[in-house]
Amino acid sequence: MNIISYHELRKISPQKAREVVRKVFEANNRNVSKTAKILGIARATVRRAVYDCLEDKSRRPKNSPKKLKSEFEDIIVEEAKRTGFRYRRLSTYLQKKYGLVISENTIKSVLKRNKVPKKTRKTKKGERSLYDYEALIPFSEFQLDTKHLLDKESLPKEVYEHMKNYRLPRYEWNMIDVATRTRFTAYSYELNSTFGFMFISIVALWLRVHNVRGRMKIRMDNGMEFCGGSERKLNEWNEIFEKLDLQLSPIPPKAKHLMGVIENTHRADDEYFLMIHAERC
Known part of the structure; x- marks a missing residue:
């Protein structure tokens, strides 16, 4: 017959283990040393089981000076x-x-x-990279896009209300170098192709002035703020920008995933700039 030791019984039920200690203690004329020797435990353990409550006491510290407020x-x-x-x-x-x-x-x-639920995002597995990043030359491949700041989807409601009440710019223009993640940003109250042409021109001229000499290719969508899907307009713009050794390359319809690099910057703007600083403007 196998006899369960005090320590094994305590793992099953601390309360039952202390009840056994009390029974052995009473059977041996309330002798602490003898009880401890029989059960193979310390005398202090016997005293706790006999004179304290049967349930385990909380191990939570009485004072926590480093506890978060x-x-x-x-x-x-x-x-x-x-x-x-x-x-x-x-x-x-x-x-x-x-x-x-x-x-x-x-x-x-x-x-x-506090059991705060975790928001999950669905991602597609097995997708190829947009670029061959190891062979990519700095300032050769760009992505260009705009962001409607009042889209009412990505920011808290109070941020939108603040931007409307103080008449802050409604649109954000972004162009990012894929290799270095260098980004150029501008803001406007309107969205049209005139501003789009000016933004591309300013960025391209700034890069040329700062000794960027290689050919540049800009990937963009077919929004009305750029060429709007017009082949004639695209050819006209490319003819002008050819003088700066720059080529505009619109993505095919319904291929927004090709703009993944610039789309990630929109999310970063929401989280680390607009959510924090918009209400301070």
């Missing part, structure tokens, strides 16, 4: 639900917006403790 924890939970960020991006976001330096592990614990 409740108001900071409320901010973490609120911003996590509002933005959908997880611990890594949320740590950077809180530092930039509130000046709070909180470690990623602390934020992870707060989110887990």
Whole structure:
């Protein structure tokens, strides 16, 4: 017959293990040393089982001087639900917006403790890279796109209201070098092809002035702020920009995935600029 030791019984049920200690203790004339010897435990363990309660006491410390303040924890939970960020991006976001330096592990614990749900994104597996990045020459391949700042999909409601009330620019123009991720940005109140032509010209001239000599190719969509799908207009623009050794290359219809590099910058703008700084303007 196998006899279960005190330590094995304690793993099954701490309460039953202490009840056994009390029975042995009473059967041996309340002798602490003898009880400890029979059960193979320390005398202090016998005293705790006899004179304390049967349930385990909480191991939570009485004082936690480094514990995160409740108001900071409320901010973490609120911003996590509002933005959908997880611990890594949320740590950077809180530092930039509130000046709070909180470690990623602390934020992870707060989110887990408050059961903040994680937002998931569907991604397609097995897709090829847009470019051969190892062979890519700096300032040779660009992506060009615009962003409607009041699209009411990616920013909190209060940010949109602030931008409307203070009549901030409605449109953001972006051109990014794929190899170096160098980005050129401008803002406007209107969206038309005149501004599109001016933006491309300014960026191209700036690059040429700063000794960028190679041929440049700009990938863009078929929006009305550029060539709008017009073959005649595209040829006219390319003829003009050929003097700067620059070529415009529109993407095919319904091929927005080819603009993945510039689209990611829109998301970064939302998270690390507009969400934080728009209401300060």
